[in-house]
Amino acid sequence: MPAYKAPLRDLHFVLNELIQVQDVIGKLPGYEEATEDIFASYLEAAAQFCENEVAPLNRSGDEAGCQFDPSTHSVTTPEGFRDAYRQYCELGFTALDCDPAYGGLGMPRTLAFPVMEMLCSANVAWSMYPGLSHGAYAAIHAHGTTEQKDTYLPHLVDGSWTGTMCLTEPHCGTDLGLLKSRAEPNGDGSYAITGTKIFISAGEHDLADNIIHLVLARLPDAPKDVKGISLFIVPKFLADGSRNAMHCGSLEHKMGIKANATAVLNFDGAKGFLIGEANRGLACMFTMMNAARLGCGMQGLGLGEASYQGALAYARERLQMRALNAPHSPDKPADPIIVHPDVRRMLLTQKAYTEAGRALTALLALQLDIEEKHPDPETRQDAADLVALLTPVAKAFMTDNGYEATNLGMQVFGGHGFIREWGMEQLVRDCRISQIYEGTNGIQAIDLLGRKVLLDQGQRLRKFTRLIHLFCKEHAENSQLKPFTEPLAALLKDVGDVTMHIGMAAMRDRDEAGAAASDYLRLIGHLTYAWLWARMAQTAAARLASDEDGFYQAKIETARFYITKLFPEVHTLIARIKAGAGPLMTLKEEHFF
Amino acid sequence: MPAYKAPLRDLHFVLNELIQVQDVIGKLPGYEEATEDIFASYLEAAAQFCENEVAPLNRSGDEAGCQFDPSTHSVTTPEGFRDAYRQYCELGFTALDCDPAYGGLGMPRTLAFPVMEMLCSANVAWSMYPGLSHGAYAAIHAHGTTEQKDTYLPHLVDGSWTGTMCLTEPHCGTDLGLLKSRAEPNGDGSYAITGTKIFISAGEHDLADNIIHLVLARLPDAPKDVKGISLFIVPKFLADGSRNAMHCGSLEHKMGIKANATAVLNFDGAKGFLIGEANRGLACMFTMMNAARLGCGMQGLGLGEASYQGALAYARERLQMRALNAPHSPDKPADPIIVHPDVRRMLLTQKAYTEAGRALTALLALQLDIEEKHPDPETRQDAADLVALLTPVAKAFMTDNGYEATNLGMQVFGGHGFIREWGMEQLVRDCRISQIYEGTNGIQAIDLLGRKVLLDQGQRLRKFTRLIHLFCKEHAENSQLKPFTEPLAALLKDVGDVTMHIGMAAMRDRDEAGAAASDYLRLIGHLTYAWLWARMAQTAAARLASDEDGFYQAKIETARFYITKLFPEVHTLIARIKAGAGPLMTLKEEHFF
Structure with missing residues (x-):
């Protein structure tokens, strides 16, 4: 397992080039100090902390686990966890996006979320101590009395509690x-x-x-x-x-x-x-829960990134078989396995899901900042609606994809992937819970389809699809983007049809919604990622002239991989949804043998 | 984790009703003694051994692991493993399908494979000790000198070595x-x-x-x-x-x-x-390897079955939420989760993949028996060709589906699935290696597409598709079977087109085959399962009049679930294959960031 390197280059792309965070953040009252320089310095500090302090504790922490002493009911965390936590507090990260009235640094979530992604990549088990703590902070901050806030928040903010x-x-x-x-x-x-x-x-x-x-x-x-x-x-x-x-x-x-x-x-x-x-x-708990659901999504993202880094390094070093067309490294006993199409399929799947997840995370963080700070109530409501709609998608789609990514990373390692010392199987095990807790992914799907889409007659969904429609319209004449905008526009229409279809069916039989939910969530996930990949392709295409290291070219090619190789899952999803609830519900309970 | 129960009812269906093993086996010289009664008594004995002796050692074996003593280079297996192995030998199972000339019982593989499935369900780690041993037996039996056979085989057959x-x-x-x-x-x-x-x-x-x-x-x-x-x-x-x-x-x-x-x-x-x-x-090693690949497939099958049993029992007992339409158990605080469509989706996915895998296993076992014993060389060659073609499919498709099934079983348990004591997460961890060893599933895909299909210009494939074509033709007028035969016939045509398409593209660029391989394997997997489910539906439909416990009705409804909810994956696979190698290969190695 190679050392974790924080993806600062891609974070820069997502924050400053894709969603252009400064254009929005700078205008939100209270975030005046969150300049691009401030972002960069915090991200750099977080990267160093994650790379040097918590990533090295990840394997040893998994092996040691937490120790419970029944005589004192006390728990000892693995070696190094305390020191790392103390440093984390001293660096101010527990206070990062907390209210300055209680000692917080008042930074936006668009900064805090990338920090969380890095922590999840480096050591997801460790990251949960400050992660849960932040949830308690948010709930007390939102719902506590003045006295409760004064009593608890300063300690939660400085990390002493x-x-x-x-x-x-x-x-x-x-x-x-x-x-x-x-x-x-x-x-x-x-x-x-x-x-x-x-x-x-x-x-x-x-x-x-x-x-x-x-x-x-x-x-x-x-x-x-x-x-x-x-x-x-x-x-x-x-x-x-x-x-x-x-x-x-x-x-x-x-x-x-x-x-x-x-x-x-x-x-x-x-x-x-x-x-x-x-x-x-x-209702109070849901203040924590919604944040925790996005936190789960970031676990899928962070673990996918960690697995990608491990698999990529291995695929470059491991020599096995020759490239099918012509030897890649004739001077070596075999070629690095990155030459093989099937290994590239696995790496690119990890990469495409991870980078889209990072973009979705940034998008949602920005909407949360807008929801909290924007002076215009309608803009705040639009942001809130988008967050409400996409929170279950971020939770379930990002963790399902993260689990796939960690499994693929392990697969790239062959037999070595199954061996604990390499660290790849730990990422799989650590990721698995993210599909379960904070509401299983099946529950997320019902939340999305039932509460977020059908309950308001598709109002939130239409706000979202309108954004996509406008994007497609704006770039309709851009032939470079057609490979992305055409399937995106087609799916937009399909999503409208399918949603209507499920809504009608569910009026007759509620199980129709329950039966469609999981497939529907992945469908909306792909709608979201196809939109984000089209936007990333467009953003990168506009910068190709200054593409010194091939970063923008790689972005466009990853977009192409996504749209041709992962996006076609929508065909299956639509077919499954149209098959309805019958095939799930007609088998009598006693006939499950 | 409930106790494992061997699926004897379904094995009876597959062996005696679906592939009608006795009609074939009884006519093969050397298998005269393998009557239906003999099958039943061995299966019953194996079921008891698996349920009572090795299944109870599964969780404890996982916790204890094997212990290595560096001073003596010796290994101690978990408690109970030795006793169980001694019993297994005494019951004659190490000798089951071995040559009577060396103390074997001379039973066919159509009997030995179901026994292996049960062992994999009950305790896959334990099953590998006799499993590997049988591979060594087969290699020495096929390639050893008379002296080597006399020296080693009696001990491998009686299990003392x-x-x-x-x-x-x-x-x-x-x-x-x-x-x-x-x-x-x-x-x-x-x-x-x-x-x-x-x-x-x-x-x-x-x-x-x-x-x-x-x-x-x-x-x-x-x-x-x-x-x-x-x-x-x-x-x-x-x-x-x-x-x-x-x-x-x-x-x-x-x-x-x-x-x-x-x-x-x-x-x-x-x-x-x-x-x-x-x-x-x-070449000698491949005698072991091909058997080991089928053994891997059976691990996916057996673990999927074990996980299904666990998830089904839990879904019947765990009370959580109300059914969407009307309460199922109004007298209880909530309904059992088996009422929820999404839980049924997970259970039925496990069930549909497992039962099709069992049918495929029986089919392949029968072909192996024919390949070995049939007096007609052409019949033997046809059987050998089918086995060669479907071995990589059985290995990869069954283990990928088994991994999905074990993950779904764990998901049904919610948070409890992540807790070791419940046993569901062990099935996931135990299954994961089956996708890797004996040739990773990516290697299986290349073996299938490259060596088994393209290398002989589709000869083996056509022998196989002809069987399916004949089945579709035979039942073309059966309106009850149309929901199965129509998509099957459509896929048959698609597989022909796609194979031709890849073959042509690969002549220009070999990476086209490498890029298509994994998707192609799943496509052939679905072709195989759709055929088997159509056959199972037909077999069950013919027995509906005597359906005392709903078994045949359940079989037909599981077939319907498969064809409407799992089979549509083919749409995605075909789209991915058609997208070709470009999206995988154009990204330069140094541009993987």
Whole structure:
């Protein structure tokens, strides 16, 4: 496994040339200081930190895992994790896109997201400690009282405390309506929280002085379903320094992300503080959840990038067989395997998915910044709609593609890919969970099709497709771009037809939506990536004259690979969607043999 | 993870109703004793052994792994492995399809393959010890001298000795032409073998008294490429009981199949005996390799089945959310997740791929039996051609589908799928290697398209497509079968066109074949499965009147799921193939950023 190198060149392309972040950011009140130079210096600092501090802990962290001591209920993270976390805090990264009122640096998400991508590439298990913490920061910042903000945010911002989100219970993950944890009023404004939470990432560790758990629980007499869930702040240590009545019961043994502590947390009348309105906890939690879903997408992206780097280096060095037409390196015993078309197929699949994912991430980060800071409410709403529509796509499409990319990277290594020391199989194992947590990818698909598209009669979708339509129209006469705009425009029409088709069918039978959802999400994923690749091809084509190192040419050729080799998945997806729910639903439950 | 149950009902369907094995087997000289009753009793015994003896060792074997003691170069297999192996030998399974002249039971492969499938489902790591051994048996049986056969085969047949195949070296896996291990004549007819072999499955262990290594090495002055490789028998213990000059240097740390010892073997002038002709070792090794490739396919099949069983049981028990149209279990807090279309999509994908894989396995086993025993040379040649054509398909298509199936099974479990104790993620890790070893799936694709299809100008392919054409013609008027025969006939035509297209393009540029190969293999895979599903639907339809438990109805509906939801992948594959090699090859090596 070669050393990780942060993809600064491509980030520069995406941020400054593709989405031209400065044109937008510079005009958003509060982001005046986020200049191109500031971006560059933070990205460079993050790159160095990721390359030199956390990437070297990735393999060893996987081997060592987190250690749980049942006698003290404490967790020891792998060697080096504490030092790296301390440095990360000192460098200010926990504060990067946090509110200056609480010690934050006030940088936009368009800067924070690329930093997160790099962390995911370098060491995804490590990245989850500050990642979850940032989610807790965001929830308290959005929904906490002034006192709660003053109490918790400065510590979460400087990294001396971390945070978690506690949703899942043994009998409920997706279906939070079944949640049993309860909160009894203590009479002093606080609550006694009792229940068991499982799968709590970064739930217990030795990196910080305190851990602030955000816990979903039911108040007495709360409605039985999701409308009866409230959110509570439950610190590991209370304000007076005393230990709260909650502890880590055990750590899970997992396929991957072994260096992140996935804890079972037992709350035994622990003191908790209501955050947000009673019975509206799920809405508060979704502040964290939506960010976490984008975070998942970035895990797929970052791990795909790491795997691509490993596979590319190996494909250049490993000598095996001769090129089919003529020897590439006749002076060597065999040719490097990068000459073989099938190896290139694997590398280019990794590259095309990764670079499009990076572009989508930047696009979404920019919309989040606009949603938060833009003075015009309509512009804010448009941005919010685009984020709402594309969040499930980013989560599911990027993690599914990331899993494919990490598997391909491993495949490039042949038998060596299966050996732990090479590091390629760890990327596969670490990536696998991203398709599951924060709402399985099947749930993302239902969220997209059901809540984001059908529920508003396609209003958000039309806002999005209009952007694509305008792009196609603008470049209709550009013959260089035709290989991209023609299939894109054709898919645009197909998506309209298919959406209408599903909407009509679902009115008769809701299972029609459930049956179409996963294919539909990939269809919208390809619509998004085809649009982004067309834009990247156009951006690169405009800069070909100054193409010193072949970067822009490579971008155009990767776009061509994407549109001719990956995009055709849409034919299958459309055929599957049109086949409807029947083939899934007619088999009786007892006839599954 | 629920207990494994051998799929005896489906095996009965495939063997006795679909391929009607008795009609063929009964007429092959030497298989007179392989009656339906004999089949049933062996399958029942194998089922019991797999369910009760090796399945319970699967999780514990994964956790414990094999232990290497560097001081003695010895390997200890996980607890219970020795006992299970002793029982397996006592039950006669090591001898099942071996030559009675050496103590074998003389049963056909149509019986042995289902047994192998069950072993793979129950404990794939364990299954590889007898599996590799059987490969060594087959190579010595096919290429050994009378003395060699008399010396080694009785012990391999009764299981007191096991065998391995030693091909890979650190610098060469796919490209055996680079092989460096050397064999110097000792002057007494034996050779001194020196070199390092890696990735040797079952390379060292404590299950048997001796291990017979089949080792590829070069004689002095042998040609430098694959034409200079010879095969040697190198026993761990020599005839006089002395330890040969070879030892296990270490075990690999792997992603999966942890309970199988993947050894580095160092040969330091070890005594070896030439088997087969000098410099023709690769041809001898391919006797093992082709069987091993089918064995790989069965790993994909068996692991897919195990994962399906686990996911199905979980989907019936796990309560989460309500069915979209109306509650399924209103008396329970939520509905079992099998009501959700997307969960059914995952289960049916597992089921459809697994059952088609089982049918393909039976078909190939029968052809192998015909190839070996049929009195008519032309019939034998037809069988051999079908086996040659479909071996790479069985290896790659079944393992790729098996990997998808195990991943889907894990996904059905949600977060619990990622937890080791549930056993679902182990199936994923154990399956992953099947796409890599015995020739990566990319190599299988090149073997299929290059050697098996283009090299003989499509002769073998036409023999195969003719079978399918005849089936479609025979059932052209059967309106019940139209949903299967119509897309099948359409693909038949497309495959002809696409093969011609690639053949023409490859004459100008060989990379065109390399670029098309992986997609082409999946295309032929779907041609094969669509044919098998059409046949299964027809077989089931003919028995619907006596469908007591819904088995035949389920078969028809699974066929319908396959043809409407999985088969449409062909649209994407054809589009990708037609896009040609350009998008893969134009990007310069130095422009992969």
